[in-house]
Amino acid sequence: MTDLTAVDKVLQTHNHDKSMLVAILQDAQEQYRYLPKEVLTQISIKLEVPMSEIYQVVTFYKAFSLKPRGKHICSICMGTACHVRGAPLILETVKKHLDVEPGQNTKNMQFTLNTVNCVGACAVGPVVQVDNTLYGNLTSMKSIQLLKKFEKD
Amino acid sequence: MFKVKIDGIETEAAPETTILEVANRELVEIPTLCFNDNVEPRGACRICTVEVEIWGRKRLVTACNYPIRGDIVIDTKSEKVMKLRRLILEVLLARTPKSERIQELAKKYGVSQPRFTVEKTDDKCIVCGLCVQVCRDIVGVSALSLSERGILRKPETPFDEASSTCIGCGSCVYICPTDAVTMIDKDGKRFFPRWKTEFKLVKCESCDNLFMTDAQIKYLKKVMGKDDPCLHYCPNCLALFKK
Numbered sequence: 001m002t003d004l005t006a007v008d009k010v011l012q013t014h015n016h017d018k019s020m021l022v023a024i025l026q027d028a029q030e031q032y033r034y035l036p037k038e039v040l041t042q043i044s045i046k047l048e049v050p051m052s053e054i055y056q057v058v059t060f061y062k063a064f065s066l067k068p069r070g071k072h073i074c075s076i077c078m079g080t081a082c083h084v085r086g087a088p089l090i091l092e093t094v095k096k097h098l099d100v101e102p103g104q105n106t107k108n109m110q111f112t113l114n115t116v117n118c119v120g121a122c123a124v125g126p127v128v129q130v131d132n133t134l135y136g137n138l139t140s141m142k143s144i145q146l147l148k149k150f151e152k153d
Numbered sequence: 154m155f156k157v158k159i160d161g162i163e164t165e166a167a168p169e170t171t172i173l174e175v176a177n178r179e180l181v182e183i184p185t186l187c188f189n190d191n192v193e194p195r196g197a198c199r200i201c202t203v204e205v206e207i208w209g210r211k212r213l214v215t216a217c218n219y220p221i222r223g224d225i226v227i228d229t230k231s232e233k234v235m236k237l238r239r240l241i242l243e244v245l246l247a248r249t250p251k252s253e254r255i256q257e258l259a260k261k262y263g264v265s266q267p268r269f270t271v272e273k274t275d276d277k278c279i280v281c282g283l284c285v286q287v288c289r290d291i292v293g294v295s296a297l298s299l300s301e302r303g304i305l306r307k308p309e310t311p312f313d314e315a316s317s318t319c320i321g322c323g324s325c326v327y328i329c330p331t332d333a334v335t336m337i338d339k340d341g342k343r344f345f346p347r348w349k350t351e352f353k354l355v356k357c358e359s360c361d362n363l364f365m366t367d368a369q370i371k372y373l374k375k376v377m378g379k380d381d382p383c384l385h386y387c388p389n390c391l392a393l394f395k396k
Contacts, residue, residue: 037312050295051318052285055311059300066312 002038006031011046018047021057025064034065070105070112072150074098075129079118082125086139090126091115093140097147110151159227172203172216172227183216183229184238184258186245186330187281192290194218197281198330199241200258204228213237235262243267245279252277252331278333284308284325294318294372297325297348308334310348321345321352321366338363357387364388 010027014020024043029035035058044051058064076091091102094113098106102115121127124136128143135146154165159172159181166175171194176183187198196215203216206226213233228234242259247267249255251274259265285297285308296319300309310316321343325334337344343352343366352366364387373384383391 050289051311052289052295052298056298056300059298060302 002032002036004038004042007039007042008046011043016046018049021047021049021054022061025054025058029064033071034067034069037066068105068109070109072110072131073112073114073129074147074150075114075116075119076102077117077119077121077125077127077129078115079122079125081122082118082127085125087126090128090138090140090143094128094143094147097144111147155221156224157221157227158225160229166221168222169220172205172214172219172221172225173201175221175227176216176229181229184261185217186254186258186279187283188217189283189287189328191328192283192286195282195286198245198279200238200245202234202237202241204231204234238262239264244269247271248274249277249279249331249333250274252279252333254331255279276333277331278307279331280306280308281330282308283328283330284334287324287328288319292320292322292324293376294320296320308347310350313349315350316348319345319348319350320368320372321350322369357390358385359390360387362387362389 007028010024010031013027014024024047025035028039028043032039040054040058041051043049044054058066074094076087076094078087078091095101098111098113100106100111100113102113105112116129119127119129119134121134121136126138127134127136128138128146129135130146130150138146154167157164157166157175159175159179162179162181164175164179173183173185173188173194183201183203185198185201188194188201194217196218199215201216202213204211204227205214205219206228207223216229239262242255242262242264244267245255246259246264247269248271280299282299285299288297289295296310296316297308298311299306301307310319323336323343326336334345334347337346338354341354341363343354344350352368354363355365355367355370356362357364370384374380382394386394
């Protein structure tokens with residue numbers, strides 16, 4: 001059973017305002033790392049917004065996840081600039097290092113691996129984004145060193 | 154009133170009348186798929202596209218939701234329109250080759266083999282969203298959502314599992330332009346394969362015919378705020394009683 005006190009608190013800070021749905025979902029995802037069904041049901045009941053509408057919003061935006069995600073979200077940029085500067089090689093290395101495919105979580109739930117199409121930092125490509133920080137000018141060696149930093153906490 | 158010229162026919166239209174309304178009045182045929190009188194037109198299927206001329210400028214618009222706000226010249230069969238309709242039908246036929254309605258339209262516009270290929274082709278859904286709209290705006294239970302986006306966009310119940318809010322009224326089945334939504338009434342139960350939802354059917358207290366789902370009766374009772382004969386007897390028996 002998912003603990004619903006966190007989502008109740010999030011709803012409270014937004015004054016149970018229907019128009020704040022996306023912000024509420026973002027804050028709730030911050031708390032639970034993903035959006036469990038129970039949490040969405042709670043939001044639906046408290047905001048008096050039909051579940052179908054919330055589901056529509058959650059599946060529309062790529063930023064929301066209905067599946068559990070790892071502690072750190074590692075997004076490898078596959079945009080044109082990063083691609084020509086070696087992003088595919090970095091992806092292969094990271095895939096092997098973490099033993100996952102893009103979109104999956106590592107077994108210890110430490111990482112979720114993603115590919116993104118451009119993070120807007122083409123000048124320092126190839127770029128990898130871990131949580132909310134960008135790391136540029138990477139090589140496959142550097143990317144593994146980077147991930148090792150996040151392995152412990 | 155504005156001056157309207159549609160396919161050479163000169164007529165008049167009140168402000169905010171849609172092109173489709175004028176066309177229907179003047180018996181000019183415009184094909185439609187996602188249009189239904191009972192819900193707000195959304196212009197989702199694009200098949201009703203026509204060419205309009207306002208102040209000497211031509212552009213393509215969807216007839217179902219384009220309000221007339223000035224003098225206008227409409228061409229529903231120009232070369233540009235036909236070319237676009239053929240393209241739309243090609244795309245729809247590639248996605249839903251099993252749909253009779255799309256086959257029929259494609260044949261009419263001379264589209265046989267679409268040049269596009271899609272992996273999954275046993276579905277008849279053209280993702281017009283009418284089922285979602287009718288469930289929200291007419292029935293009022295909002296059991297369906299248009300989930301995902303882009304090529305993955307599809308109508309489904311939340312989490313693609315049996316819905317807790319659906320009442321099994323079958324409005325989505327009735328309104329679907331391509332028969333993509335179906336329901337099966339069998340052994341006293343009603344099943345919606347697409348929504349993965351099943352209901353118990355209730356018998357009419359007079360003629361023993363199954364006429365409504367239990368969820369429907371419960372919902373109607375709540376909405377009407379009272380018990381009503383129409384929740385116990387089928388429409389046929391009710392009509393007999395009135396006589």
